Amino acid sequence: MQISMKIDEKLLKPYNPKETEEKIYKLWEESGFFNPLNNPDWVNDKKNNPNFGKSFTILMPPTNANGSLHAGHGLVMTIEDIMTRYKRMRGYKTLWLPGLDHAGFETQVVYEKKLEKEGRSRFGMDRDILYKEILDFTLKNSSNINDQVKRLGSSCDWSRLKFSLDNEIVKRVYETFKKLYKDDLVYRGERIVSWCSKHQTSFSDLEIKDVEQIDNLYYLKYGPFVIATSRPETKFGDKYVVMHPKDIRYKNYTHGEKIDLEWINGSISATIIKDENIDMEFGTGVMTITPWHDTADFEIAEKHKLDKEQIIDEYGKLLPIAGEFAGQHIKKARTLIIEKLKNKNLVEKIDKNYKHIVRVCYKCENIIEPQIKKQWFIKMSAPNKSAPDGASLAQNAIKVIEKGEIKFIPEHYKKITLNWLNDIKDWNISRQIVWGIPIPAKICNTCEHGMEDVENNIKKCEKCGGETRQDTDTFDTWFSSGQWPFATLGYPDNSDFKNFYPTDVMETAGEIIFFWVSRMIMLGLYVTGEIPFKTIYLHGLVLDAKGQKMSKSKGNVIDPLILMDKYGTDAFRMGMIVGNTPGTSLALREDKIKAYKHFANKIWNASRFVLEQIKDLDLNKLSDFDEEDKKSDEELKNLIQEITKEMDEYKFYIVAEKLYHYFWHTFADIIIERSKKKILENKNANSVKILLYTHLITLLKILHPFIPFVTEEIWSIINSRRKVGTPTKTSELLMVEKWPFYAQDKTL
RNA sequence: GCGCGGUUAGCUCAGUUGGUAGAGCAACCCGUUUACACCGGGAAGGUCGUAAGUUCAAGUCUUACACCGCGCACCA
Numbered sequence: 164m165q166i167s168m169k170i171d172e173k174l175l176k177p178y179n180p181k182e183t184e185e186k187i188y189k190l191w192e193e194s195g196f197f198n199p200l201n202n203p204d205w206v207n208d209k210k211n212n213p214n215f216g217k218s219f220t221i222l223m224p225p226t227n228a229n230g231s232l233h234a235g236h237g238l239v240m241t242i243e244d245i246m247t248r249y250k251r252m253r254g255y256k257t258l259w260l261p262g263l264d265h266a267g268f269e270t271q272v273v274y275e276k277k278l279e280k281e282g283r284s285r286f287g288m289d290r291d292i293l294y295k296e297i298l299d300f301t302l303k304n305s306s307n308i309n310d311q312v313k314r315l316g317s318s319c320d321w322s323r324l325k326f327s328l329d330n331e332i333v334k335r336v337y338e339t340f341k342k343l344y345k346d347d348l349v350y351r352g353e354r355i356v357s358w359c360s361k362h363q364t365s366f367s368d369l370e371i372k373d374v375e376q377i378d379n380l381y382y383l384k385y386g387p388f389v390i391a392t393s394r395p396e397t398k399f400g401d402k403y404v405v406m407h408p409k410d411i412r413y414k415n416y417t418h419g420e421k422i423d424l425e426w427i428n429g430s431i432s433a434t435i436i437k438d439e440n441i442d443m444e445f446g447t448g449v450m451t452i453t454p455w456h457d458t459a460d461f462e463i464a465e466k467h468k469l470d471k472e473q474i475i476d477e478y479g480k481l482l483p484i485a486g487e488f489a490g491q492h493i494k495k496a497r498t499l500i501i502e503k504l505k506n507k508n509l510v511e512k513i514d515k516n517y518k519h520i521v522r523v524c525y526k527c528e529n530i531i532e533p534q535i536k537k538q539w540f541i542k543m544s545a546p547n548k549s550a551p552d553g554a555s556l557a558q559n560a561i562k563v564i565e566k567g568e569i570k571f572i573p574e575h576y577k578k579i580t581l582n583w584l585n586d587i588k589d590w591n592i593s594r595q596i597v598w599g600i601p602i603p604a605k606i607c608n609t610c611e612h613g614m615e616d617v618e619n620n621i622k623k624c625e626k627c628g629g630e631t632r633q634d635t636d637t638f639d640t641w642f643s644s645g646q647w648p649f650a651t652l653g654y655p656d657n658s659d660f661k662n663f664y665p666t667d668v669m670e671t672a673g674e675i676i677f678f679w680v681s682r683m684i685m686l687g688l689y690v691t692g693e694i695p696f697k698t699i700y701l702h703g704l705v706l707d708a709k710g711q712k713m714s715k716s717k718g719n720v721i722d723p724l725i726l727m728d729k730y731g732t733d734a735f736r737m738g739m740i741v742g743n744t745p746g747t748s749l750a751l752r753e754d755k756i757k758a759y760k761h762f763a764n765k766i767w768n769a770s771r772f773v774l775e776q777i778k779d780l781d782l783n784k785l786s787d788f789d790e791e792d793k794k795s796d797e798e799l800k801n802l803i804q805e806i807t808k809e810m811d812e813y814k815f816y817i818v819a820e821k822l823y824h825y826f827w828h829t830f831a832d833i834i835i836e837r838s839k840k841k842i843l844e845n846k847n848a849n850s851v852k853i854l855l856y857t858h859l860i861t862l863l864k865i866l867h868p869f870i871p872f873v874t875e876e877i878w879s880i881i882n883s884r885r886k887v888g889t890p891t892k893t894s895e896l897l898m899v900e901k902w903p904f905y906a907q908d909k910t911l
Numbered sequence: 912g913c914g915c916g917g918u919u920a921g922c923u924c925a926g927u928u929g930g931u932a933g934a935g936c937a938a939c940c941c942g943u944u945u946a947c948a949c950c951g952g953g954a955a956g957g958u959c960g961u962a963a964g965u966u967c968a969a970g971u972c973u974u975a976c977a978c979c980g981c982g983c984a985c986c987a
Contacts, residue, residue, distance in 0.1 A: 177949080373983095380987090392987055405987090445986040452987080459987075520985075579915060579982075586983080677982090710923085710980095741935075742924050746916080748980090750923055754936055761949040772946035809927095817925070820934065835946075 178767035180731025180760075183876045188313055190875075196899050197320045199256040199663075203899045212254035212901075219255035220666040221246060222648055222696075223312075223319055224679070225262035225327060229270040229301045232311035234705040234713065234751055235672065237723035238743075240315040241736045242702060242815065243670050247318050248868035249810050252902040258663050259319040260651055261312065263305050263326045267599035267640040268364065272526050274300060274598070275362075286363070290597050290635070297598045298328075311724065316732055316871045318898065323659070325651040327643050328600065335650040336643045337603050337617045339690055344615035346549045348542045348556065349592075351606070351613025355454075355461040356591055358534040359524040360479040364595040365538055367639060368588060369678050372525045380517035381501060382446070384509045386424030386433060388413075391446030393517060394453075395500050396493045399427060399485045400472040401451035405463060408437040410448050427504060428486040438463050456533050475532055493532075537611055539593040539602060539636070543685075556685040557584045563694050569684065570698045572813055573746040576676060583677050590682075592639045599637030606634050645682035648695035655691075666696045668813075673701040673746055700813055703748035705739075710750045726756050733870035734760040740869060741819045762823055763873045766866070769831050770877045773855045774884070776842060780852050789847040792854040795834055799825075799858060803865060803903055810868075819869050826862055834858060861903045871898070 195201040199218065205211045221243050226236060243259060251257040274297050275285055285293055305326070312319070325332060343349035356365040378393045388404060404422075406413045418437040423430060433451070440463060441448065454464035454471040464471055476482055481496055483489045488496050504510050522531040546553040554562065561584050563569055564577060571577040593602060603617040609629030614621055624631055643650070648669075652660040665687075671679065680699055687695030706712055707719040714720070727735045737759035743749045788796055802825055806818045838851040860881070867874040878897035 177947085373985095390987075394987085442986050450987040457987075459985085519987095573916095575915065582914065582983075673981095708923085744925075747924090752923065752936080755923075757949085758935065761947090764949045765947065768947035768949085770946085775946075812927090814927090817927090820925075824934075831947085832951080836951085839946095 178731075178764050178873060178876075180733065180763065180872065181728070184314070184316070184732055184872045187872050187875050187879075188316065190879075191318060191896065191898055192313075192321070194896055194898070196251075196896065197259075197318050198322055199258040199320065202256065203895060205901055206254050206256070206899075214254035217255050218663055218667075219247075219250040219257045220663040221259045221668050221670060222651060222666055223259060223261045223317075224669075224671045225264035225325070225644060225647060226308050226312065227266040227269055228263040228305040228308065228326065229266060229273055230304070230308060232308060232315075232723055234721050234723050236312070237315060237735065238702055238705050238739050238749065239670065239672075240312055240317045241739045242700070244315065244317050244319075244736075244871070245740065245815050245868045246668060246670070246813075248871060248898065249902070251318070251898070252864065252867070252900060254901065256662070258323070258659075259317070260663075261309070261317070261319040261321060261324050262647065262651060263308070263324070264640065264644055265301060265327045265599065267637060268362075268370075268526075268594060268596060269640070270297060270301060271596050271598040272362070285597070293597050314724070314727060314732060316736065318871070323651075327640075327647075331653065332643065332650045333600055335654065336600055336638065336646055339646055339686065340603060340638075341615055341617050342690065343541060346547055348545070348547060349539060349615075350542070351537055351539050351604070351611075352589075353535055353537050354540060354589070354591075355458050355533050356536045356538055357522065357531045358477065358536065359527065359529060360477060360532055361527045361529045362524065362596075363477060365534075365536055365591055365593070366524070366531070367591050367641075370525050371522045371531055372528070373520045374523050374528070375518060375520055377516060377518050378521075380446075380514040381504075382511040382513070383504060384511055385426070385449075385451060386422050388449045389447045389511050390449055390451050391514075392450070393519060394497075395504065396481065396485075396488075396497045397453040397456050397474055398451060398500075399481075399488075400455075400474050401426075401453055402431055402433050403436050403464075403467075403469055404433050404449060404451050405436040405438050405441055406449045407439060407441040407443045409439075410441075410443050412448060425507065425509070427500065427507075427509075434469075436463070436467055436469070438466070455535050458533055461533070461535070471535060473535070475534075477534065479532060537606075537613070538591050539604070539613065540589040540591055541642075543587040543589055547689075556689055557587045559688045560584055560681065560684040563684070563688065568694055569696065572698060572700045573744075576673065576699070576701055576746065580676060580681055584681060590639075592642045593634075593636040594639055595636055597637065599640065600643055602634045602636050602638055604634040605631040607631050641678050641682055644679060645686045646690065648683060648687055649691050664691065665694050668698045668700055669696040670700040670702070673703055676701065698813075701746055702743075703746055706748050706750050708750055708752040710748075721751050726753065730756045730760040731763055731872070733763045733873050737762060737819060737823070737870060740815050741823065743816050745813065759823075759870075762827070763870060765827055765831060766870070766873055767877070769826070769835060770859060770863075770880075772835060773859045774881065776838065777852050777856045780849075780856065787850070788854060789850045791837070792847070792850045795829075795854055796857070798829070799861060803861070806865065807902070815869075822862075822866055822869065826866065830858055830862060863897060864900050864903050867897050867900075 191197065209215045223243060224239060247257055247259040278284060340349065357368070357371050358365050380391055380393050381395050382389050382391050383395065385404060392398060416435045418435060420435040421432055422435065423432050440459070441450065452460035452463055453474065454461045454469065455473045456475060472484065474482060474484055475493055479493050481488050481491050481493060488500060501510065523529060524531055543557045544555045546555055561581060564581060603615065605614050605616045605621045607624035607627060607629045608631065610624060610627045612624055612626045613634065614625055621631055623629065648666055649660065649664060652664050654660045669680065683695045687693065704712065707721060711717065711719055723735060734756050738756035739749070802821065806821055809818045834854065838855055841851045842848045863874045863878055875897045
């Protein structure tokens, strides 16, 4: 091959992602094109833009402001940036709005650990001081995570960055709370909640983890009955003994009948209750109930209007009702109680191999102690009397989902969501932590009635006239993030809300379909009357190379920043996207990322070859293709047809693979190799040079959403040449070039 | 118990409306005076979890089962 090799300084070196990426990102950011209201001319040209006037909106799932980038973020940012860049190139006014979440409980837990290390504790700390400390901590870390998001090439509009504690967001959240209160959809109720005795807060049902474990099952003599229990420490106050009404073994006992019997701390009077929820098969078919500390028991007690009594305090210690055991922690008390029962000959037998599920705190894995507490709840399935159709929050969501107004990708999440919504329970939105949005409410000191008080002017209880105090609880983080779409866009008056709501795609982890997605649908409909997004795209987990869930304790956490350093962001992005179908988890393997580093390099080298060959090409005097080249030109057009369709169907995993394959094995291996011969023999050389050039230009465009950095860098080199050579076009960023599907202009 | 995924080449995964199985990586052979060894060419590799059914035709549709993963509800 005797092709001359005088090429640009820049192109002489191998592709260096590290040097390029920072510079390119700055270029993008300074261009202002991340803002959907800034566009290059062709976007605002009706004739030139088939998508003139259309908008496209994605909201970034607000990242935990206190955290650091993990592999999951890598996937989120890659997918969303691909969508954003694609739509931008298609001529949509494209908004990708970045956000940060204060992540209430999550952050508080992190901060508590920090306090612990310093020998401090949040308990006993002044609330305001603690809040301020966590705020400082969070704000300091938030710039960190924003920088990391940038490193991934995210083309989001930083001028619109929102933080969940911004005044305007909090104000919106308060308005929603007020509306819910007015519509009688939120109430401060005495209900049984899941309580963590370490974190001293209640949780929603979703923050609880089920763990299987083996315990003793104790068969205790309870008067004429034998009851089975795994938790003898709760049994002090048990004065109701429950059995199934159809159980013939106990047909001689009648509902409401009282019997006297000897129990842990002396003789008591117990009442017989007949209830159909009792499983006749389990144990002896008889149980006593502890309504204060057991969800099922609570329901039975509610149904029959039975007394409820607290046995265990908020720290897991026994109350005075336990007599001699009062003040002991339940963990220690259990064996002592059994000891005593044995001495009283009240233990029938012990099954030491009882396998059952216990519920634990998802954070600390301590056993959840159900407690009856006054908490704020949102009525999820109760009719909304102030709505014309009276539909509940859940029903409204069900309706739009069933009608297909919200499209689920992958589709099976639709069913999962509907199942959940159909069996939804009231949502506990109050948390007993400092870090979060304070609940704007007053509580009566006399009757504990809770009242919404956003305006802060309630002095007396509206029910009993008693003195009131400020509620010290904060909202569940998901209550505010559930309002993210309309809150960030400035409902109701901001022009962004008018221009960009409902948003087009919500892309997030399948894991948080209930936590977040379902609640956004319900609250979005409730507040704005419209769905918050038209499509919900759910990705799976990012796992380690062996397909194991990453966790600090396992030590298999892969840091995306290290991979990006090593192989470049483009390579990392390709590795995240190729073959990764929505909803399925992805095993993150380093050799895969490495393979795409080679790809970026291949693009670089092919480009430098092409640019060298077309140096003397007069772009204003383009001749026609010969037969062979015409075929290749057609082939690329067909590819674009295909992938454009697939892009619209969110099949990025297949598009990325096709582009990889076409660029490498068609463009480089066939077309470039063929061109060498033609140029050397000077046979239709002009035709093939044009083909090389048009192919490269087009391929850079369609590759750009996937690997934005290397493509933009090459583009800038091409542009700088144009300025020197033939002035075909004003220099522009590849980022805002027109997607070639509609670009049939020959000036390419 | 109910529900949802998955089971395809050594590994990680694609496979659109049913028409004689695909990619990347790894392994194997050959080549390499220049865009690129971060390379080129070539060959190899699968009875698509099991069983039955529908069909001219099933990786793809139906049913049952097995195993793996997940979610929901649970029995004290």
